[in-house]
Amino acid sequence: MMQEAYNILEKVFGYTQFRSPQDEVVNSLVAGQDVFVLMPTGGGKSLCYQIPALIRPGVGVVISPLIALMQDQVSALCEVGVRAACMNSSMPPGHNAEVENLVRKGELDLVYIAPERLMLPSTLEWLSSVSVSLFAIDEAHCVAQWGHDFRSEYLQLSILQERFPAVPRIALTATADAKTQEEIVARLGLQQAAVYISGFDRPNIQYRITQKVKARQQLLSFIQQEHLTDAGVVYCMSRNKVDSTAKWLSEQGIKALPYHAGLSKEERQQNQERFLREESVVIVATIAFGMGIDKPDVRFVAHLDLPKSIEAYYQETGRAGRDGLPSTAWMAYGLEDVIKLKQMMAGSEANEQFKRIEQRKLDSMLGLAEITSCRRQTLMNYFGEALKEPCGNCDNCLTPVKTWNGTDAARKALSCVYRTGQRFGVVHLINVLRGKMTDKVSQFNHHQVTTFGIGEDLSDTQWRSVYRQLVARGYLSVNFDHGQLFLNDKCRAVLRGEEEVEFRLDPVVKKQSSRSSREKGAPVSEENSALWEALRACRKKLADDQGVPPYVIFHDATLKEMIEVKPATLQSLGTVSGVGQKKLDKYGTDFLSVILQYQ
Known part of the structure; x- marks a missing residue:
């Protein structure tokens, strides 16, 4: 059987060798065993089920969460001579019935289908009447309630085990921590499955995180200096920010297009098609874009807002460099991101257990953003993988972070929160510290508190950095109504002089020569x-x-x-x-x- 797999790998897909552990996964699945695969984006998950579907008798059924993913992979398969089709709501009348007919006649090797359509009684009925070679559950993290992209429709997929007990199933995902892995296995009934966990490391991606100063201008400089002719994705938290950022980048000469759920279906489809087919297109999007997008030559992924978890960050940055060539994951974030995310979590209708888990995930993401050591080591460690040496390909490795003793500044910042009643936001607190006589300072008589004017030695930007790092480290918390800061018990040791605080020194953004940067990033x-x-x-x-x-x-x-x-x-x-x-x-x-x- 494996000889046949190698023949298909070379003759159909043009490769002479499998990447480990692709060959083991293929062997297990061809033998009829259930499989769970955790493999990074760009690691070649699709071949793990495509080749067994060509070897085993019957049609391979791939459950995929997004129409874009289906259409992308079907186009690529048809191009190499594999008989593939997809079934979804965007197809013209009669198309899905025609696909069913082709399957009945044994004229298709692979069918891609959304979970919602798969669960229809009529779909399950016709699948029961044909020979199915395997079920592949792609983007399997969607089944996990604690994962970053929960899809309730995926919970019904346990029916496959009951309805088709003799058909092997393979669940695949690129990102899942230990808890999410356990939940995927439990919900899909994969307790007896062969488990293959490939390394999470994507060494071709350079991770860089910087602090927001003028975020849009920072993004523009990054694109112009390093990726002017490249395809890329820019993620924003809100639809309005997506629209305004795409419009602004377009005005600066960047071929930028928006993508979010608020656009019409036609506009989303058109923008996605341009991104896939044209050169040098930048998509500005909410997280609604990108899951399963098969475009291999995305050279950068940029975040203008902090993702809510490391899983989300890893999944989104993983859309860069799927072809293995050098790519960049760039992010600018600030205190306002932390406040906004915490407000969103507090205002959600989820139960308290879910909120606590989400809070811990956000804290981990903040830790990655503020870390002064190798980012890749921290990222790998989160997923339970040890990286013995610093990577040498993240901002902290390339330009070691300077730190400064911020104990005195921390005490001033914390004292100002206390003296003003723990009910004001960062802007007002900085105005008090720097002795600015604003209307609000006058209104609340805060020019009379002992912390008024004691922080004139630091700039507004430096004080924002202090408050951001105090929140990130848990000395301060955010009131979710209006973003006011209040003290945590953890800050007592600092205020009493029993603990010193080291802050990272935020770098001053320097403008590079666009010519030298482009030469440095030249593909050949x-x-x-x-x-x-x-x-x-x-x-x-x-x-x-x-x-x-x-x-x-x-x-x-x-x-x-x-x-x-x-x-x-x-x-x-x-x-x-x-x-x-x-x-x-x-x-x-x-x-x-x-x-x-x-x-």
Whole structure:
């Protein structure tokens, strides 16, 4: 069986070797065993069920949460000659019935379907009447109530075990802490499944977190200096912020498009299609965008607001660099993010246990944002994976963080909260500390408190940094009504002089030379840049002719290997990773002619 798997891997998908543990997963599933797979984004989860579905008799049924994911993967599969289709609400009348008919006639290898449609009695009935090779439950973290993307429809998937006991099931996710893993296994009845947990580390992604000063301008500088011609995703917390940020970036010459649930279905679809098919498009989105998006050449993911958990951060940043090439996860955050998220949690209708878990997850995310040591080590440790040495590819490793003894500043900041009655926000507290005679200071007679004017030695920005870090470390809490700060018991030791406080020194944002930054991030050497652009142009023309995204033709990584190998024959081109037999037959002559022009 594994020999057949290797033949399919090479002839259909164009790869000669599995990545560990893909081969073990394929072997288990082909043998009819249930499987649970935790593998990072870009690790090759799809092949783990696609190849067994081609080997085992019957049709493979893939349960997928998003229409975009289905359409993306079906397009890519059809391109390499796999008979695949999807069933969802966006399809024209009669399409889903036609798919059912093709399955009955044994003319499809894989069918992608949403959980809501799968659970319809009519769907379960026709699936019971055909041969099913396997069930693949993609984005399986959606089943977990404590996960970052709970989907109640996924809870019904336990019926597969009862209704189809002889059909193997595989559940796959890219991110789940220990508790979420346990819940996935329990809810899907996978207690007897073979478990494969691949490493969480994505070494090609550079993690960078900075403090908000002028967030939009910081984002623009980041894009202009490092990713001016690249595809990227910018995440914002609210729909309004998505719209305003996309509009502003467009006015600055960036090809930016909004994406959120408040847009019409047609506009969302159109913007997503442009992102997938055009070059250098930046999508500005809420977290409604991206789960399962198969675009491999997203070179950066930026956050303009703090995610609510490390799971969410890891999942969203994981959409960068799926092709394994260097990519950046950049984030700007500030105290206002913490206050807003805490207010949202307190105002939710969830039970107290859920709120406590969400609070702990947010605290962990804050810890990652404020850490002065290697971010990747902290990130891996959260998921139970040890990284022995600092990564050398995060901001803290590349530019070690300076710290300063902030004990005196902490006492002043905490005392000011106490002296003003623990019922004011950061702006007012800073005005009191810096001795600013505002209307509000005068109204509440806060020019008469002992902390008035004792903080003139620090700027507004520096005091914001102090308050942000005091909240992040649990010395202060936020009142969820209006963002007022109040003291925690933890601060007593600082106020009594029994504990010292070290703060990270927030760096001053320096403007880089856009020319040198672009050269640093160039995908190929200067001598090969003309061939690189020619290959991309060839790929774009072929993609446009067929109405598919360019990466469906070939990934960037495949084009780079073409440049490194510079094949002179079709046979040699066929040895390039990602060039399967059907793609060689279909596109080999076009790409070889381009390469030969630059020999």
